[in-house]
Amino acid sequence: MECRVLSIQSHVVRGYVGNKSATFPLQVLGFEVDSINSVQFSNHTGYSHWKGQVLTADELNVLYEGIKLNKVNRYDYILTGYSRDTSFLMTVVDIIQELKKANPSLVYVCDPVMGDQGAMYVPEYLLPVYRDNVVPLADILTPNQFEAELLTGRKITTEEDAVEVMDLLHKMGPETVVLTSTDLPSRRGDQFLVALGSQKIVKPDGTVTSQIICMDIPKVDAVFVGTGDLFAALLLAWTHHYPKD
Numbered sequence: 001m002e003c004r005v006l007s008i009q010s011h012v013v014r015g016y017v018g019n020k021s022a023t024f025p026l027q028v029l030g031f032e033v034d035s036i037n038s039v040q041f042s043n044h045t046g047y048s049h050w051k052g053q054v055l056t057a058d059e060l061n062v063l064y065e066g067i068k069l070n071k072v073n074r075y076d077y078i079l080t081g082y083s084r085d086t087s088f089l090m091t092v093v094d095i096i097q098e099l100k101k102a103n104p105s106l107v108y109v110c111d112p113v114m115g116d117q118g119a120m121y122v123p124e125y126l127l128p129v130y131r132d133n134v135v136p137l138a139d140i141l142t143p144n145q146f147e148a149e150l151l152t153g154r155k156i157t158t159e160e161d162a163v164e165v166m167d168l169l170h171k172m173g174p175e176t177v178v179l180t181s182t183d184l185p186s187r188r189g190d191q192f193l194v195a196l197g198s199q200k201i202v203k204p205d206g207t208v209t210s211q212i213i214c215m216d217i218p219k220v221d222a223v224f225v226g227t228g229d230l231f232a233a234l235l236l237a238w239t240h241h242y243p244k245d
């Protein structure tokens, strides 16, 4: 059966971040992808120069209106990433709420793209918008360590801290939280980076518990941009294909 994703992320002319990272892998894995480009930039913002356009909230509404008028606004998943503007993000929130009403089993996968390695690369005023409006709607949340710390106001220096932070993030809304990369030492040595996942599980007796997994990922000696976007897209795909795993 067709499974349709609405992906609201950046587009770059050169390179692979945002929709350029997410769309093709999702298509290869069998999904129909409707993409809205939150920005169209020459390249990602880590380069010394970047130029381009930012989609406004009004322009987003116009695109969504067209989809609605044709009655093709039924989605199984929404995936969101890079955004630079408060009113744009608030419009995304409105769209998610409307689409969830139309399809109560719609799954919202949120990559709260704000920064990395202790620095924000979107305006700081987006943090409260993510924390108070966006994250509470998310079913699956994929922050990196820095983004998880920003959202909860808690530092992560040990695995116990990470579990507590993921619990705080669960309390904000999402049933599944994945810290896509952390600075925590891996048990397998310094050639591995640690990612952690936590999923709320309802036991047969009705009580709720968290299932925690820890992933040691072989480290490549390079810095990548766009891998977080790819990770979120692949997590969407594989949790869809293997919902109980």
Ligand SMILES: Nc1ncnc2c1ncn2[C@@H]1O[C@H](COP(=O)(O)OP(=O)(O)O)[C@@H](O)[C@H]1O
Binding pocket: 115, 116, 143, 144, 180, 181, 195, 217, 218, 219, 220, 221, 222, 223, 224, 225, 226, 227, 228, 229, 231
């Ligand atoms: N240096 C690296 N070596 C190997 N895998 C990496 C590396 N950097 C990122 N990844 C992969 O990309 C995923 C996303 O991590 P990351 O790029 O840090 O997320 P974000 O972009 O959200 O900060 C990681 O879980 C890992 O699988």
Ligand SMILES: Cc1ncc(COP(=O)(O)O)c(C=O)c1O
Binding pocket: 010, 012, 017, 018, 039, 041, 043, 044, 045, 046, 081, 082, 113, 121, 224, 225, 226, 227, 228, 229, 230
């Ligand atoms: C335009 C744009 N989109 C998305 C990203 C996010 O990339 P990542 O997947 O590494 O979080 C960035 C990061 O610089 C970016 O500049």
